[in-house]
Amino acid sequence: xxxxxxxxxxxxxxxxxxxxxxxxxxxxxxxxxxxxxxxxxxxxxxxxxxxxxxxxxxxxxxxxxxxxxxxxxxxxxxxxxxxxxxxxxxxxxxxxxxxxxxxxxxxxxxxxxxx
Numbered sequence: 001x002x003x004x005x006x007x008x009x010x011x012x013x014x015x016x017x018x019x020x021x022x023x024x025x026x027x028x029x030x031x032x033x034x035x036x037x038x039x040x041x042x043x044x045x046x047x048x049x050x051x052x053x054x055x056x057x058x059x060x061x062x063x064x065x066x067x068x069x070x071x072x073x074x075x076x077x078x079x080x081x082x083x084x085x086x087x088x089x090x091x092x093x094x095x096x097x098x099x100x101x102x103x104x105x106x107x108x109x110x111x112x113x114x115x
Contacts, residue, residue, distance in 0.1 A: 002074045008035070014078060020068050024086060028071065038072035047083040059085040 004111045015034035019041060023029055031040040048064040060082040061107035 003071075005076055008075055008077045013077075016075075016098055023068070024084075031068040033073060033074045035070060036073035040067070040073075041069035042071060043068045043092060045081060045083045045087045046053070047087075049114045055082075061085055061088055070099065 003015060004071040012034050018033045019029070019034055019045060023041070023043045028039055029043075030039065031041055032039055033041055044067045046064045046066075047062040050062040053060040053062070062083050064083050065078060066083075067076065067078050096097045
């Protein structure tokens with residue numbers, strides 16, 4: 001297993017996005033990682049601003065960020081995101097504690113992606 005975290009290469013961003021489209025639990029997702037082929041894809045939403053949002057694609061509880069990563073090859077992507085309504089219910093489940101993004105990825109958001 002790699003010991004460092006790497007951002008999704010530009011050449012794989014389209015396939016990465018497709019793998020995480022509609023990425024509802026349970027985790028890990030049943031889809032394979034477009035980088036290494038493992039079934040170790042996970043995601044974590046953080047709601048920074050709570051507000052009810054309704055769009056053609058669904059209902060959201062606010063805006064924040066999503067961490068997407070593969071636990072096998074340690075590839076990740078951190079994006080601004082609307083937080084889906086179903087995420088609130090998922091946060092109350094017992095398995096959530098096991099799926100928080102690794103501390104290294106949490107730190108990346110605050111040091112590289114937040115002013």
